[in-house]
Amino acid sequence: MYRVTIDKDACEGIFACLVRDDRFVESDDGLADFDTAAAETYRTGDDSVIAELDDDRIADARQAAAACPPGAITVEEVEAVTETDDEVDRQGDCEGSSGAETADERSEEAVCR
Ligand code: SF4
Numbered sequence: 001m002y003r004v005t006i007d008k009d010a011c012e013g014i015f016a017c018l019v020r021d022d023r024f025v026e027s028d029d030g031l032a033d034f035d036t037a038a039a040e041t042y043r044t045g046d047d048s049v050i051a052e053l054d055d056d057r058i059a060d061a062r063q064a065a066a067a068c069p070p071g072a073i074t075v076e077e078v079e080a081v082t083e084t085d086d087e088v089d090r091q092g093d094c095e096g097s098s099g100a101e102t103a104d105e106r107s108e109e110a111v112c113r
Contacts, residue, residue, distance in 0.1 A: 005074040
């Protein structure tokens with residue numbers, strides 16, 4: 001999974017990005033936007049557009065970022081969000097929990113199952 005961020009404060013509406021990656025589009029304000037239909041998640045505000053994608057087109061997005069004169073586009077790989085941080089923390093607590101010897105240890109181990 002990867003995240004594309006357009007810094008709308010930095011964007012100058014040059015549209016070099018559109019010809020590198022057709023998922024970049026022109027918005028009503030004359031600046032770059034991202035095709036919402038292409039994104040897994042999409043958020044926008046006054047200052048930025050953030051789209052997360054899970055496809056094989058990260059190279060296209062990187063070409064668009066490289067072509068942007070003011071450097072308004074950031075492309076970064078991110079972890080897929082499948083679990084909450086709390087769930088991940090609990091799994092970490094349970095690692096290596098086999099071999100409980102005392103009643104307290106066995107009780108704690110049962111919580112982890
Ligand atoms: S190339 Fe950069 S400055 Fe031009 S429209 Fe795209 S994001 Fe904006």
